[in-house]
Amino acid sequence: MSSTERAPALRSAEWYSGDDRNAYIHRAWMRRGAPGDAFTGRPQIAIANTASDLTPCNRHLTEVAASVRDGVHAAGGTPLELPVVSLGETLVRPTAMLWRNMAAMATEEMLRANPIDGVVLLGGCDKTIPSLLMAAASVDLPAVVVPGGPMLTGTFRGKPLGCGTDVWRLSEEVRAGTLSADDFTRSESSMIRSRGHCNTMGTASTMALVAEALGTVVPGVAGTPAPDSRLLESAHLTGRLAVEMVAADRRPSTFLTRASFHNAIVALAAVGGSTNAVVHLLAIAGRVGVELTLDDVDRIGSRVPMLVDVAPAGRFLMEDLHRAGGLRAVLREVRDLLDPAALTVIGTPLVDGLDDATIWDPEVVRTRDDPVVAEGGIAVLRGSLAPDGAVVKPAAASPHLLRHRGRAVVFDSIEDFDARVDDPDLDVDENSVLVLRGCGPRGYPGMPEVANLPLPPKLLARGVRDMVRVCDGRMSGTAYGTAVLHVAPEAAAGGPLGLVRTGDVIVLDVPARRLDLDVPAGELATRRPDPATEAAFANPRRGWERLYVDHVRQADTGADLDFLVGSSGSDVGRDSH
């Protein structure tokens, strides 16, 4: 049997099949000891791996990739590890979000450019799963995610430490004078107990769970702690599944539907997930042509009870969620709110098998009758200060601030804020609204996680622990507070946030979904941004930053680049030789 007859249906056969010079070149350079049939007649499964020493949350994915590799082999496929751009949330400057679209674009292009039939996506740290999903959606090859999993719970002086969340809390205590700098430093080695990503319901945990609710992860796998041997078993089985998905031609476009995004939003609300998931879901939806809007996020999510008592809004950590039954137990409780039509990577609906899910610890995963918050979700605000929308997570906010009227104290940049916030003469009190601008996709650039501004020390010393903050940037999913985020349009795109002056009154009304600047429209129409405000906006000269600033869309549509929205599929018309 000739190689041409053995692999007619596989995309990779366009490279490897046949007896001509190009097929010879493609096969010969790849063989390196592999048998001749390794590249013909067998699905070629890429393992898109974001393991990197500079992405510590994902460093263990090399071991996970080995299990995927075994699974691909076991099912008759050929595994091919493909290192892809990796983004470490804690290190990458000026913000990992600046590079999310670049990582997505590079992964998409490498999957398309190579003889790949299907792909297993290995991610963990915040931007890695979103960028992988955006890439997979645009290239539309059979794809399945293995989330790297959260780390185990670390403790300091007998108390659990939540990654990120407790860094914010402890550093505020130092600033308030209730914790010594030495004790703060001592906690450092306890913060990261094991391999894995942040153990709070930050963006990494949220995106793993949301990816499963979207149908892109084998049901029951997301949230498995990184050191848990069951993660490796799941990785092996996912490798086998990828081969099956190729045979079934199960592409993202067949299961990433409006129904899947509906379920992802329900899951996001039920687990009390990060506001960052909103931007990522909008961007992923844009890649598959699903018309998803900010208003969908509010409409679908706001009637969903928040059932997971995990930090930053709750008491427990991700390891606890896993032992308590995980996402499947949560989804069983909100089953009536899920769309039963949404399919998953295994080819069956997400809701199948939910009857077998069990809550093993009702303190961690609450029942429908005993929610953490009766109506969770992420509220979308509009008004004269955010004509295209802004978001706030009510469960992470102080209830007494959800309706608030206060005087703006305006900062043009995070550097401006850092330079003035500790000044004892700063004209601010607990009723003030801290406004930070120049932190949107275009203005920073990249929309950093700076919106959970630390409070002025003189207010901390008086026991104030929360204030209303308004920003065109994002907030870490591990943070908490009454922070209004993702204000669109951002100041650098001509949004009214750029016109606010210190002393203006801002009116927040979350129940009414309003965010307004109490300045007469006529006066606002005459204002122009201050030169100092405009000077703070980014104006990169070259490279990715220039491309990004010229093409990034606003947060309300997912902050993708305008020319990356949509799908190009996997076809490549020309060869290299």
Ligand code: FES
């Ligand atoms: Fe990687 Fe938190 S820093 S998940």
